[in-house]
Amino acid sequence: MREETRKFDTELAVIGSGIAGCAASIFALNRQIDCAQVGNTGAVAYTTGYLDLLGAIEESSAAVAKPWEGLAQLKNLHPDHPLSRIPVTDIRKGFDQFATFLGECGITYTAPRESNITALTPAGTLKKTLCVPATMAAGPEAFADKTPCVIIDFKGLKGFSAREVVANLQDQWPTLLAARIIFPDMDKGEIYPEVMARALEVPATRTRLAELLREAAGEVKVIGLPAVLGMHRPDHVRAELEQLTGLTIFEIPTMPPSVPGIRLREMFEQVFPEKGITLIPQQKVTALSFDTDGALLCLSDNYGPITIQAKAVILATGRFLSGGLEAHITGISESLLDLPVSQPPSRTDWYRDGYTDRRGHPIHKAGIDIDTSYRPLGKNGKPYNEHLFAAGIILAHQDWIRGRSGAGIAIATAYKAVEAAEKFLLAQHA
Amino acid sequence: MSDTIRPAINFKEKALELLPEGASFESCLTCGLCSSGCPASGIENMDPRKFIRMAMLGMDKELSTTPWVWCCTLCKRCQHVCPMNIDISQLVFFARSNWPQEEKPSGIVRSCQLIRSTDSTSAMGLPPEDFVFVVQDVLEEVRVTQPAFKNLQAPMDKKGAFFFVNQNSREPMNEPDEMVPLWKIFDLVGADWTYSSKGWAAENFCMFSGDEEAWYEVIKKRVEAVKALGCKVWLNTECGHSYYTMWNALHRFGMEADFKLESLITYYARWIREGKLPVNSKWNRHNITFTVQDPCMIVRKAYGESIAEDMRFVVKSLVGEENFIDMQPNRSANYCCGGGGGFLQAGMTEHRRTYGKRKFDQIATTGAAYVLTPCHNCHSQMEDIGHFYGGNYGVVHFWTLICLSLGILGENERTYLGPDLLALID
Numbered sequence: 035m036r037e038e039t040r041k042f043d044t045e046l047a048v049i050g051s052g053i054a055g056c057a058a059s060i061f062a063l064n065r066q067i068d069c070a071q072v073g074n075t076g077a078v079a080y081t082t083g084y085l086d087l088l089g090a091i092e093e094s095s096a097a098v099a100k101p102w103e104g105l106a107q108l109k110n111l112h113p114d115h116p117l118s119r120i121p122v123t124d125i126r127k128g129f130d131q132f133a134t135f136l137g138e139c140g141i142t143y144t145a146p147r148e149s150n151i152t153a154l155t156p157a158g159t160l161k162k163t164l165c166v167p168a169t170m171a172a173g174p175e176a177f178a179d180k181t182p183c184v185i186i187d188f189k190g191l192k193g194f195s196a197r198e199v200v201a202n203l204q205d206q207w208p209t210l211l212a213a214r215i216i217f218p219d220m221d222k223g224e225i226y227p228e229v230m231a232r233a234l235e236v237p238a239t240r241t242r243l244a245e246l247l248r249e250a251a252g253e254v255k256v257i258g259l260p261a262v263l264g265m266h267r268p269d270h271v272r273a274e275l276e277q278l279t280g281l282t283i284f285e286i287p288t289m290p291p292s293v294p295g296i297r298l299r300e301m302f303e304q305v306f307p308e309k310g311i312t313l314i315p316q317q318k319v320t321a322l323s324f325d326t327d328g329a330l331l332c333l334s335d336n337y338g339p340i341t342i343q344a345k346a347v348i349l350a351t352g353r354f355l356s357g358g359l360e361a362h363i364t365g366i367s368e369s370l371l372d373l374p375v376s377q378p379p380s381r382t383d384w385y386r387d388g389y390t391d392r393r394g395h396p397i398h399k400a401g402i403d404i405d406t407s408y409r410p411l412g413k414n415g416k417p418y419n420e421h422l423f424a425a426g427i428i429l430a431h432q433d434w435i436r437g438r439s440g441a442g443i444a445i446a447t448a449y450k451a452v453e454a455a456e457k458f459l460l461a462q463h464a
Numbered sequence: 465m466s467d468t469i470r471p472a473i474n475f476k477e478k479a480l481e482l483l484p485e486g487a488s489f490e491s492c493l494t495c496g497l498c499s500s501g502c503p504a505s506g507i508e509n510m511d512p513r514k515f516i517r518m519a520m521l522g523m524d525k526e527l528s529t530t531p532w533v534w535c536c537t538l539c540k541r542c543q544h545v546c547p548m549n550i551d552i553s554q555l556v557f558f559a560r561s562n563w564p565q566e567e568k569p570s571g572i573v574r575s576c577q578l579i580r581s582t583d584s585t586s587a588m589g590l591p592p593e594d595f596v597f598v599v600q601d602v603l604e605e606v607r608v609t610q611p612a613f614k615n616l617q618a619p620m621d622k623k624g625a626f627f628f629v630n631q632n633s634r635e636p637m638n639e640p641d642e643m644v645p646l647w648k649i650f651d652l653v654g655a656d657w658t659y660s661s662k663g664w665a666a667e668n669f670c671m672f673s674g675d676e677e678a679w680y681e682v683i684k685k686r687v688e689a690v691k692a693l694g695c696k697v698w699l700n701t702e703c704g705h706s707y708y709t710m711w712n713a714l715h716r717f718g719m720e721a722d723f724k725l726e727s728l729i730t731y732y733a734r735w736i737r738e739g740k741l742p743v744n745s746k747w748n749r750h751n752i753t754f755t756v757q758d759p760c761m762i763v764r765k766a767y768g769e770s771i772a773e774d775m776r777f778v779v780k781s782l783v784g785e786e787n788f789i790d791m792q793p794n795r796s797a798n799y800c801c802g803g804g805g806g807f808l809q810a811g812m813t814e815h816r817r818t819y820g821k822r823k824f825d826q827i828a829t830t831g832a833a834y835v836l837t838p839c840h841n842c843h844s845q846m847e848d849i850g851h852f853y854g855g856n857y858g859v860v861h862f863w864t865l866i867c868l869s870l871g872i873l874g875e876n877e878r879t880y881l882g883p884d885l886l887a888l889i890d
Contacts, residue, residue: 075547079497219821223509226500232822235792235829266792291497300793307769314769315796316544337767355493355547 039339042312044070046455047331047342049319049370050350050358052076054426054444056302057128058348059311060135061452067459070312070342072319072333075299076356082287083170083261083294084153085133085143085445087125088117089162089438092394097162098438101150102126114431117439119406120446128449129442133165139305141297142168142269152177154286156194156260158202162438167294169263169272172284176256182209183256185286186247188217190225193289194260213250218242230262231293234271244278251281261285261293268297314340318357322347322370324419345462346455349402349410350426350448358428359400366400368428373402373410373418376430394436401430407458408451420458425451473562475519475527475555482554498542498552503799503822507815508532512542512552519555533559534569535815537805538672539760544796560674568673571809575669576678585682586665588633596620596661598636599643606644610874618647621693622658628695628723629657630686632666632703632840641876645863646701648872649732653740657699663689666706667840671713672806683713687721697724699731702861704759704839705804708766727762729838732862733774736781743869745784752884754783755791755832757823757846758798759839769795779836782865789830799823803845820849827857833884834858836865858882 048058051073062069088101091108098104102122109118117125126146133143143165144151150162151174166174176183187196196212203210217230218239233239251257263285264271276283287294306313314335321332331342351358351370360369366377377400378384384397402410402424409417410424425447427434434440498512505511510532518527538553546552565573578589586595603618610616619625629650635642650657663686670678690698698721700707711725735741756779758764763772772795780788791798802819810816823846827835835846835857846859860880867873868885878886 074549075497075545077547079545079547080495223506224511226496226505228500229505229822232792233825236825238828239825290493290495291500296501300797303797304790304794307773316549318549335768336765 039341042070042340042342044068044312044342044344045346045459046070046452047072047329047344047347048350049073049322049331049347050076050352050356050426051299051302051315052078052350052352052356052426052444053081053441054350054352054448055348056298057132057445057448058350058425058452059306060132061128061449063309063311064131064135065452065456067452067456068310070314070344071306072314072317072331072342073351074316074318074357076352078299078302079295080290080292081295081298082155082292083167083298084161084163084287085129085165085441086162086438087129087146087150087164087442089150090436092392092433092436095392097150099150099162100148101162101164101442102148112431116429116432116443116447120450124449124453125442125446128445129164131449132445136298136301139301140267140269141301144168144171154199154203154258156199156286156288158199164442167268167285169261169268169285170287172256172282173258173286176258176282176284177203177207180207180209181256182211182254183207183258184211184213184251184254185258186213186215186250187260188220188225188230189214190217190220190223191227191230191260192224194227194286199258199286211254215246215250218246226291227260227262227288227293228265228291228296231265234262234264235266240271240274241278244275247275247281247283248279251279256282256284258284258286260288265293265297265300312342319370324421328421329419345421346459347422348448348451348455349422349424349428350444350451351428353401353427366397368402371418374413375400376403394433398433398435399431401428401432403430408447408454423451423455473524473528473558475524475559476522478558479516479519479550479555482551483548495547497545497547498550501545502542503802503819504532504535504537507535507818512536515555516550516552527559528562530559531812533563534572534805534810535807535812535819537760537800537802537807537819539800539804540765541760541797541800544764557674560672561676563674569806569810569812571811572669572673572806575667575806575809576673576675579665579668579670579682580678583662583685584633584665585663585668585685586633586637587667587669588637590633590637590665592661595636595659595664598640599659602640602643603647606647606874612872613648613651616647616651618643619658621661624694625656625658626696627655627657627699628690628693628697629659629699630666630701630703630706631659631664632701632706634840639879641874642861642863642879644874645861645867645877648867649741649863652870653735658693658695660689660693662692666701666703668706668709669806669809671705671709672809679709679713680717683710683717683719686710687714687719690721690723695723697726699726699728700762701728702838702840702863704761704841708761711766727767727771727838729762729771729774729778729862732778732866736778741866741870743781743866745782745787745869747869747871747888748783748787749888750884751787752783752834752888753787753789753830753832754779754834754836755789755827755830757791757801757835757837757839757842758795759837759842760798760800760804761839763798764796772796775838778862782869789832791826791830799826801842801845802849803841808841808844816845817849817852820845821853824849824853824855828855832857833882834860836860836862838862858885
């Protein structure tokens, strides 16, 4: 059969479809840079939906209440941390642009403030974060005010227990109650948040659920639900349920696979092509090479081979889960270009003896090094290629999970990498 | 040697074979994105995650006998959302192939047998001479009853034609007038096309039955038919799985084919862009709303986003952008309707409708009056779940709406139009 390679030309190619890759595409759009994005299903679908900037600094056992001030402390203690290398004004710009874009595309977020929000987790614990989806905003407010509230869960839904949330929070929130109801038409077997969320896009399901929620709330005026309030129009679904019930309603993130992550991924996949980005989702770049004019990305989708010719490339391939880094017996490698990886000296140094050691594990700071223009360094310590930039958690010297700083690193470094790529592209055109 | 009877398939071994390069089950978080996004989850107490975990645990006997493999439509949405890109549908295919022929759903097996019974490769067993007769008969009637088309052509076995056009058997067998809008479109754009008396049929249930040898034989016959006429393009009409069975088989079986496989949707979009199909939405005076169903077989499993975009371009051109409402999710992330994979023919009506509830909800959410889809299985399933769950939407072919827009839809070609659309025809 005749099979033709599909060829695309672009100014900027983004490799990776996690928060960093998607943020890079957003910033490229805002700068009117012609852009193509490619990357297989990343960990976006696992996100809580919270956008963390900085929630913890490893030397301190206390959570970071004021993240912007915390960044100064981080810079003193860890000058090589990616966030320590970025002016605060740029981090703010990045967050503002990212949250604004999400809002314009139908998933409203709270604006970044000076203080972190104390947000709820599905286990009934608390975490610090900078921005939360509007559907979740009333939860932290109710917690702060200790407003009487009922957490409601659903028969057959695993990974979210109202009783567990209440048990863990009752000391701090004595007016919190738990209730369990049966989701309309889902009275048998295991049910999934994704399925519930999609069912709530149907007006008739909302009407039926509203009745059940009113009954479960009793005299209480605020209720918390697992994050199932619609997939495509969550703000609308929540507003209508509030109207139907007369209650204040908020969502709490659930265990993966969680709705807030799927919301983001599906939104990006729809909106990016509409806005002119060449998006090739769910596929990994299999080869990346450079010549004097730029880069050539090779990949295949179900239909056949694809090449993308780009003048600049941003590598945002993540760490182990997304395949940006690979762990071998002999050490950790970068999967696409075999870039040097900053890593513990040997495999025996990857982990400390205690799993819960407060200092964390050295492997979680492994990653690639970049120069001041966000170009990854090659084996000779110089930029690997002038057309190549990098962003996101593939960067070394940060433990984003312990630092509660995943979105912060992704968004801020994407902002800087796009800025650097634009500068390079403009110089090329000049 | 043990006397224990073991199933023919070692699912774990197969699963490991099917993993993409660099992936491993150690990296699988058992996160459940696959199951969460699968309309077949819960049917027969099975779901994709459970299937893969049972394979890893060596539960070959259970996997070899679960009827769930006939409820999975092989739509590959599980793979699409899996961060590890694990192809569970391939395992299900192997499981199907392992079922004794006499225990497989008889509807699927029978359809495959019928496909192999004639040179037509028709799942309804329509032999070549009957197909030729029906086409000629309908053509003559149109020439007589529709003066504007007194010279309409429906070439048969025309050597050297550019397009080799296939046809789902449902049209010549059950609703022959539904072929006419397509002929009119070809006539209007001046397409150089032909039907073939051999290998003309679109459907291929041999793939769904898990019978690789039969699948290969059917495709071989079709490839030979295209070669015999020397056509440049095998044009797949509005039928989803026919494209996938052909395209996938050419790769899978390493077959030689010196022609291109194309979808009619691509050409609709091209002809509209080139002005050859001068459609517009002025006819839609009452702002009747439409949505579109992405057939898994040509979108997620084959062409991807490009054909999904073409489909939307065509629909918007036909009904007006303001009257188009996209389903959520859509394009490659769309859900299978539940009519694929042979499910419609498998005789498992209750399960099929349970599966289809998610599609029904998607359609209901749009509030659209009609669903357009270029796939016969999608068409039948969406009609059925619409009736079953009390929906009030209609399902239409693209060719119907194109001819409606052009004012050339004959009286016998309006089967799928509701009163609202019929009222707009002058």
